[in-house]
Amino acid sequence: MRKPGEVELVHCTKYFSETAAVDHINLKIPAGTYCCLLGPSGCGKTTILRMIAGHETPTSGEVKIDGENVVGLPPVRRRTAMMFQDYALFPHLSCLDNVAFSLKISGVAKAERRERARRVLARVQMAQFADRVPAQLSGGQKQRIALARALITNPRVLLLDEPLSALDEYLRLQMRSELRRMQRDLGITFIHVTHTQPEAIALADLVVVMDQGRIEQAASAQDVYTKPLTAYVARFMGGQNVLAGRVSGITNGVVVLDVPERGRIELPASDPMPSIGSTAYVSVRRDRIHLTKQGASETVNAVTGKVRTIEYQGTWVKVTLEGATNEDFVVNLPDTEFFADPVNPGHTVQAYWKSLDVHPLVGGAGRSDRPYASGQN
Amino acid sequence: MRLAIPAKAVPYLAVAPLAIVLLFFFVIPMAMVLVASFFDYNMTGIIPTFTLTNYIDLLTSRTTLELYLETLKFALIVWAITLVLGFTIAYFLAFHVRNPLIAIGLLLLCTVPFWTSDIIRMISWIPLLGKYGVFNRALLELGVVDSPVQWLLFSDFAVVVAYVHLFTLFMIVPIFNSMARIDRSLIEAAIDAGAGRLRVLTEVVIPLSKTGIVLGSIFVITLVMGDFFIVKIMSGGRSASVVMAIFEDVNLLFYPPAAASAVLLLIIVTLIVSFILRVVDVRKELMG
Amino acid sequence: MRAPATDRRPWTFYVLAAVFTLFVLFLYGPMVCIYILSFQGPNGGLTFPLNGVSIDWFGALFHQQRTGDIAGAFSRSISLALIVLTVTVMFSLAAGLAFRRRFFGAGLIFYVAIASLIVPGLVLSVGIGLGFQMLGLAPRWYSSALGAHLSWTLPFGLLIMFAVFSRLSWSYEEAARDLGASTWQTLRYVVIPIVFPGIIGVALFGFTLSYDEFPRSWLTVGPYNTLPLEIWAMTTNITSPALYALGTVTTVISFVVIAAALSSIAVIQSHRTRRRVARERAIKTGS
Numbered sequence: 001m002r003k004p005g006e007v008e009l010v011h012c013t014k015y016f017s018e019t020a021a022v023d024h025i026n027l028k029i030p031a032g033t034y035c036c037l038l039g040p041s042g043c044g045k046t047t048i049l050r051m052i053a054g055h056e057t058p059t060s061g062e063v064k065i066d067g068e069n070v071v072g073l074p075p076v077r078r079r080t081a082m083m084f085q086d087y088a089l090f091p092h093l094s095c096l097d098n099v100a101f102s103l104k105i106s107g108v109a110k111a112e113r114r115e116r117a118r119r120v121l122a123r124v125q126m127a128q129f130a131d132r133v134p135a136q137l138s139g140g141q142k143q144r145i146a147l148a149r150a151l152i153t154n155p156r157v158l159l160l161d162e163p164l165s166a167l168d169e170y171l172r173l174q175m176r177s178e179l180r181r182m183q184r185d186l187g188i189t190f191i192h193v194t195h196t197q198p199e200a201i202a203l204a205d206l207v208v209v210m211d212q213g214r215i216e217q218a219a220s221a222q223d224v225y226t227k228p229l230t231a232y233v234a235r236f237m238g239g240q241n242v243l244a245g246r247v248s249g250i251t252n253g254v255v256v257l258d259v260p261e262r263g264r265i266e267l268p269a270s271d272p273m274p275s276i277g278s279t280a281y282v283s284v285r286r287d288r289i290h291l292t293k294q295g296a297s298e299t300v301n302a303v304t305g306k307v308r309t310i311e312y313q314g315t316w317v318k319v320t321l322e323g324a325t326n327e328d329f330v331v332n333l334p335d336t337e338f339f340a341d342p343v344n345p346g347h348t349v350q351a352y353w354k355s356l357d358v359h360p361l362v363g364g365a366g367r368s369d370r371p372y373a374s375g376q377n
Numbered sequence: 378m379r380l381a382i383p384a385k386a387v388p389y390l391a392v393a394p395l396a397i398v399l400l401f402f403f404v405i406p407m408a409m410v411l412v413a414s415f416f417d418y419n420m421t422g423i424i425p426t427f428t429l430t431n432y433i434d435l436l437t438s439r440t441t442l443e444l445y446l447e448t449l450k451f452a453l454i455v456w457a458i459t460l461v462l463g464f465t466i467a468y469f470l471a472f473h474v475r476n477p478l479i480a481i482g483l484l485l486l487c488t489v490p491f492w493t494s495d496i497i498r499m500i501s502w503i504p505l506l507g508k509y510g511v512f513n514r515a516l517l518e519l520g521v522v523d524s525p526v527q528w529l530l531f532s533d534f535a536v537v538v539a540y541v542h543l544f545t546l547f548m549i550v551p552i553f554n555s556m557a558r559i560d561r562s563l564i565e566a567a568i569d570a571g572a573g574r575l576r577v578l579t580e581v582v583i584p585l586s587k588t589g590i591v592l593g594s595i596f597v598i599t600l601v602m603g604d605f606f607i608v609k610i611m612s613g614g615r616s617a618s619v620v621m622a623i624f625e626d627v628n629l630l631f632y633p634p635a636a637a638s639a640v641l642l643l644i645i646v647t648l649i650v651s652f653i654l655r656v657v658d659v660r661k662e663l664m665g
Numbered sequence: 666m667r668a669p670a671t672d673r674r675p676w677t678f679y680v681l682a683a684v685f686t687l688f689v690l691f692l693y694g695p696m697v698c699i700y701i702l703s704f705q706g707p708n709g710g711l712t713f714p715l716n717g718v719s720i721d722w723f724g725a726l727f728h729q730q731r732t733g734d735i736a737g738a739f740s741r742s743i744s745l746a747l748i749v750l751t752v753t754v755m756f757s758l759a760a761g762l763a764f765r766r767r768f769f770g771a772g773l774i775f776y777v778a779i780a781s782l783i784v785p786g787l788v789l790s791v792g793i794g795l796g797f798q799m800l801g802l803a804p805r806w807y808s809s810a811l812g813a814h815l816s817w818t819l820p821f822g823l824l825i826m827f828a829v830f831s832r833l834s835w836s837y838e839e840a841a842r843d844l845g846a847s848t849w850q851t852l853r854y855v856v857i858p859i860v861f862p863g864i865i866g867v868a869l870f871g872f873t874l875s876y877d878e879f880p881r882s883w884l885t886v887g888p889y890n891t892l893p894l895e896i897w898a899m900t901t902n903i904t905s906p907a908l909y910a911l912g913t914v915t916t917v918i919s920f921v922v923i924a925a926a927l928s929s930i931a932v933i934q935s936h937r938t939r940r941r942v943a944r945e946r947a948i949k950t951g952s
Contacts, residue, residue, distance in 0.1 A: 076845035391763035402812035406792025501695035603785025
């Protein structure tokens with residue numbers, strides 16, 4: 001029997017007055033996966049979530065759950081449950097009554113619904129808070145109650161709207177692993193909206209990177225991180241330097257790019273082949289780059305520049321090189337490598353890497369050519 | 378049993394009861410007043426014709442001007458006093474009382490007298506201000522005066538005291554409400570920038586309490602201008618007000634001139650209110 | 666100013682606190698005099714000093730036929746106030762809910778409501794009296810006066826509901842919908858319980874505004890007076906401390922009603938807390 005909880009969006013569009021918040025999205029989320037919708041504010045991820053939940057109606061297109069188009073159905077009939085960003089716990093009810101609320105609505109008798117609510121509370125380790133009111137709980141505790149309240153309805157898809165944003169760092173990491181564990185235990189589909197890249201790649205089987213209402217890339221976490229499709233995804237996910245240049249030649253299976261002020265880049269040719277003279281985008285992983293202080297010995301796959309800032313991050317050190325262009329060139333060195341021969345701001349260094357580590361961004365620039373101000377590595 | 382009400386119709390249905398009541402018991406009566414102001418009258422009753430005599434009489438009569446000056450005089454004095462007093466009290470409650478629950482409690486303390494009828498509260502001043510009242514006895518006893526002070530009661534002073542006593546709350550509540558909404562971090566930012574308490578007051582608190590001040594002012598001014606019994610009793614019949622004149626006309630069943638006077642009053646009050654709203658908005662533009 | 670570096674209060678605090686205290690004395694002082702004077706001795710006058718202490722004047726209230734029908738006026742005022750309370754709560758709540766979304770005519774109704782607040786009460790009662798007269802209807806406390814009072818309490822109720830609903834987050838209703846509640850169920854189980862304090866506020870306003878209302882009752886009550894009108898009749902010829910006694914009695918009544926309302930809320934709240942505490946204790950002891 002097919003596992004329940006497969007979600008599919010077909011040509012899904014949502015207009016708010018003149019702007020398309022969601023622009024002809026096609027996406028298939030297999031049943032039982034943990035899917036993260038990732039993107040900056042305004043990219044449409046929350047709108048998609050709410051359309052799956054039934055709190056927004058698409059302007060056109062279909063939302064299918066297990067093959068059935070659910071557009072027009074109220075949330076409760078879709079067997080989805082949503083966890084709201086501010087938890088939305090009813091302030092006048094105890095935690096127990098909050099969790100039992102959906103049962104009360106469907107007419108379950110008091111004793112039975114309280115008993116069932118207690119069991120669900122025990123599952124999220126909140127049994128002893130049954131009689132407290134939400135105002136007496138901390139953020140992490142409120143979240144568990146909200147989770148319990150959603151899960152008691154036995155949904156096939158659980159929708160989470162930035163569930164970890166309001167928590168502090170320590171709690172966030174803790175709740176993250178709990179969510180993962182819970183999804184594995186329950187076996188249902190989780191769709192989780194976030195703007196934090198590390199969170200998405202830690203949790204998700206399927207990462208959907210979005211921008212301005214369109215999907216830039218939908219793939220496994222590893223693929224999105226190591227093989228970004230577009231410059232936008234590469235920049236957003238962090239961990240990559242993006243270079244754009246003119247294809248000056250293709251010889252012996254090697255593509256040569258001319259990047260202004262960065263020199264020549266060579267990478268193994270692969271399909272699709274770029275045409276000579278066209279602009280191509282590539283990315284180089286920041287942790288695959290090495291530094292040397294000894295002059296400009298490399299002519300290819302190397303960048304020379306002055307060190308602007310050094311940031312110590314424990315197991316690695318982030319070295320940012322100046323350049324005349326807007327974009328920084330960043331090198332993430334393992335700490336042992338850095339401290340073997342440390343550099344300081346103001347030093348001129350050369351960063352170099354192997355051509356195998358140059359990844360072609362076949363999707364080009366991506367929908368928006370905004371340089372993403374990354375706070376990530 | 379499920380009523381199939383289309384979702385779009387719900388707001389209209391929900392607001393309908395209130396709207397209908399206001400229609401029948403405000404809009405239509407006001408229209409009646411307007412219509413009646415154009416009627417004629419004689420000793421036996423109202424004559425439903427169209428005439429402007431009521432307005433002409435009203436606008437050319439010297440009494441009208443005097444009444445309005447008298448009423449406006451009270452309105453301005455009371456407005457000024459309640460503004461300063463109300464602002465001070467609201468400021469105290471909002472900023473100097475540390476515990477918000479205690480602040481609400483103290484505010485409730487101020488509203489409790491409100492639960493007694495205006496008339497009772499007004500006459501409660503008589504044993505205090507009269508010739509043989511508490512104040513005069515105290516003053517005599519302390520030797521501050523030789524004979525009872527006459528102007529404490531049945532005078533302009535008494536009228537103003539009564540107005541302030543009854544209406545300051547209408548200033549306190551909206552201003553307190555506005556102040557409570559001021560983001561405390563704005564004040565801290567001002568202090569960080571070097572502002573002393575006075576500067577913080579003038580640069581941060583007052584501009585952000587504008588809505589409350591406007592609301593309170595509108596309440597107080599319209600209440601004073603609409604009063605007819607406080608001024609009569611507390612001035613001992615010496616002062617009159619616009620609405621008092623309307624009241625007396627109505628007592629004599631002279632509806633048309635009363636109606637005309639009412640229409641004129643409404644026009645003037647509307648002008649004052651729009652003026653207040655205009656002034657505040659202009660300031661907003663200047664301050665950016 | 667709110668969180669000073671030290672815990673010492675600035676000198677302005679003491680000045681302002683003094684002003685506040687004086688203001689409270691100013692508010693309560695006269696009323697206290699009235700209460701004391703209602704116990705005036707049988708031969709005492711309208712002002713101090715007290716010429717003996719008695720409750721004669723309270724008795725005079727109920728016996729004096731000259732001053733009119735106190736008991737009747739009182740019962741009419743209470744009944745009217747209770748009707749006004751109920752209607753105001755229902756209509757204001759419904760209208761407040763309606764105003765959460767945009768609808769055609771919202772602005773107009775809002776301005777009409779504000780205008781109704783500002784118009785002098787006497788002018789309105791003239792209008793209603795005139796209107797009823799022209800239609801050939803007789804004004805009565807339960808029809809024309811009721812409408813006149815409502816034209817004053819409904820805008821107040823609406824404003825309070827605005828303030829309350831503007832702070833109500835939409836996510837509660839969405840969560841309820843998500844969990845399967847229909848619109849009515851959401852209203853009943855989520856919205857109304859959360860805005861309950863606001864509703865109590867509207868109820869209190871509705872009651873006291875009507876109970877104490879004078880100008881708007883003037884031409885609209887018809888032949889039988891409400892209490893404020895009776896008081897007015899006594900005021901125009903203040904001859905005895907019976908008036909003060911009446912003042913004390915009416916004040917006590919409003920206090921009793923409001924205290925009853927507030928304590929019933931407190932009882933419900935403590936009941937909830939007591940049950941919660943009992944449950945928690947039961948869980949802890951494992952019973």
